[in-house]
Amino acid sequence: MRISTRSIVLFGIVLGVLQFPIYVRSFGHRSPIFPEGEFVTPESVNQALNRLLTDKTIPTLQELEAMALQQSPLLVQSASRVEEAQGELRQSRYYPNPRIGYLGDDIRNQQSLEGSKHGIFFEQDILLGGKVGAQRDVAELALLEAQAENDIQIFRVRNAVRLLYFQALAAELLVELKESFLVIISEANSAVEQLHANGSVNLPGRVSANLAKLQSESDLALAVNHRDQARQMLASAIGVMAVPAGRFQESLQFPGSDIDFEEVWQTLLLESPEIKKARTSLERAESIISLERKRRIPNLSIRLGIQHYQEQLPNVSIPSGLQASAEISAEIPIFDRNQGNISSARAAVEIAQAELDQITLSLRERLVTAYNKYKNTSSITRKYENQLHSETQEYCERYLKGGAELIPAYPLIITTQQNCLQIKINYISALSSMWHELLAIRGLLITSGQATVIKSY
Template sequence: MAHRRDLRMQLAGIMLLPAALVLSANAQQQNMQSMTGMAMQTNQSAPPSAPGPQMMKMPGMQMPMNHNQHEHGMESMSGMQMSGDDRGMKDDMQDLPTGPALKLEELEQMALTRNPTLSQANAEVRAAEGTKQQSGLYPNPTVGYYGDEIRGGSFRSGKEGAFLSQTIVLGGKLGAARQTAEQQRLQAVINVEAQRYRVLSGVRSLYYEVLAAQRLVQIRRQLLSLANDAVDTSHQLGNVGEADQPDILQSEVEAEQAGLALASAKQDHLSLWQMLAATVGNPDLPLGRVEGDLEVVPQLDQQEWLAKTLNESPQIKYAQQDVDRSKAELGEAKKAPVPDIQISANLSQDNEPLEPLNTRTGIVGGAQVGVQLPIFNRNQGNVEKAKADLERSQAEVQRIQLDLRRQASALFRDYATARMTADRYHDSMLPRAQKAYELYKASYQNMAAAYPQVLIAQRTLFQLQVDYIHALETVWISALQIQGYGLSEGLAAPASPR
């Protein structure tokens, strides 16, 4: 075992060192033989063992992972402390929260229940229903006191009593008002549908961003683990004169860079989780993980989804409903000049004395009927305004259709590019990088290549995996925006049709 440990320390001593600073392949082989001789003197029974990181199966590829590399401990020649990889395994427990992972369906249900914007949208529907109800109500009658020539004349006569007046609405104005209010209510209903798309699209996008962030934390952890190994073994070899001070410093710098990358990945995960918690309406949701498969991306056809967007998008429906509302308002404006009938009736006690009996006249009644003549005010200004609003709403339908085409084109560009990139990584670049790493490792084990070449291939494999995850994330975000008809921002206030 002493031979195996010493050989691993000597082989890993140049991890993460730039090619310009590492030993040549021949010098590396000589050092290996020298160290092998030292180890053989220490423990002649130890079998030779070639180092090399173990492989952990990852979706769509294999990734180098040396978490068992120090299974029996990695000790220095003078008895050193815990290795960088062992530290990495301990810290790894702090990278992502433990416990059950949340599924997308759970987050969606939470958002539909707790997101306040959906309550706002539903409140707009109830408000519109109240407006419709109010628009159809008939005007209230007016009742009051009536008096004429009160205590007038030499006999203190006069009339006193009560009156009742009522407006009779003509021209179908109440029906026109109800129709306008109904179109406004339908717009509010469409707003609920649009807000639901916004909320679900926002939750789904953040869900896949968190899922990608989880994967990145794991990969950054593995990179840091490799960097820590290089620092430890560089110090060990520096103690026996097998590594120079610049080599040690360079390994420490690369370990610091790997640590910063991991810290940044953790912060991204935390930030995205908090955004997700806010969007589902539960800001106190404990930091956790999500469960899902980032690589099962949706397959979308551009022409199919463009036609579906132009026919079913809540934005199109809302704009078309706005046209109907504008038409109703124009009809209501045209009916407004039709005069209503004003009816008034009164009943009073007439105290005028009658000759020759000198008695009071008694109870008398009266009535009035009138209409307002539409001579000067024929509501012509409001009619012109309603016509202009109708033209505006009709043009708005065309504008939204064109804008949705523009958005769909940009979204499908991002989707197609990201999907092509992800496919290229998965089908070509990652397998080739994996194969290159395996060939370098085999050559190194046969003492035909320097270990820095193995390390470079290994780091390339990790970086490609990082880029692959970013490409998958972009595919999902673009696809979800397409499926959500371009609606996102789950906490944006819903539009008000009032």
């Protein structure tokens, strides 16, 4: 078969065009570290980190979150997976490279080239059935899945910092409360010692005062240990050695607004990165089925060559010269029709659908648990808050301030002071528990399991 030299040149141009990416689709990508709406700049994060390490001052909660997002190994891994998926998406858009080679035929000896053929060939595989577009669709969904996983890690790190921050804040408040109580108990105990020396207080009264002071010192020691533990866990979450001693810039107050269960549930269905990832995984599994079905369609293999023919033709005094050749071939899908891969892809779709259903049920279950705990702790917190503003609290304050002057009724005073203290401790514990559940709900129920509810030590 003879093909003109012009046809060979045109084929070379077509091969060059095929090397450019095809099916290009614009694809936006968010920052792998900072989510949308985050206004903390890397410069401000570095400044906050310097203040934390040098000035020993506690940054704001927003700055601590940004520090954790900047230094978390989890986000380094998830961001790298996003970059990996971006590379796979870019690679999926390219057409197969052509092949070029040497042709030699009828090479008889080294002394003479007469009768031999020498030339070059170009070979190109033509993908049929929309395989390139299907590969691109799978890669794009894989990128979306990697981005959803990255969002999960962002929420996990941020929520851990928030939960641990408010846990440390509540622990700090308990320490301050028990320090104040120890001062009152110590003053009363000193007065009892003086009265016991002059015979105004008997031995059981003196022993009772000493035991009350010992109990207060033990309670304070436990509260200090718990505060130090909370600070160490917070430091670990943000990637520093320790959180310096000092006051936190936020306050532990009763939140002003309430939450509605169904509204939160609908928000979770729309915004939860766990559900987004599961849905994307299902879509990717379905697109893989489409890709595997398209792979049943055979590809074309086109081969064009040009040779210089040295053999002289009969009755012609010159060699035959250039000769062109062309081959077109395709695989016949008789035995292998990609049946196994298609069946495997169908099973993967069923697995992905079950995973989506499982995540949805698990999310609903977690929301029910967190919401009920929030409602219970919210109700308890309101009762304690009302108690702290009642006449009973005024009576407690009067006893706390006048403990040394009311020594004759010392046992009653100690009991009253302990009850008043317990009300405040229970209030802080309930408020901490309520914030724990509220932050978990606001954080789309993505937690690392590090933060625990503050206990009434």
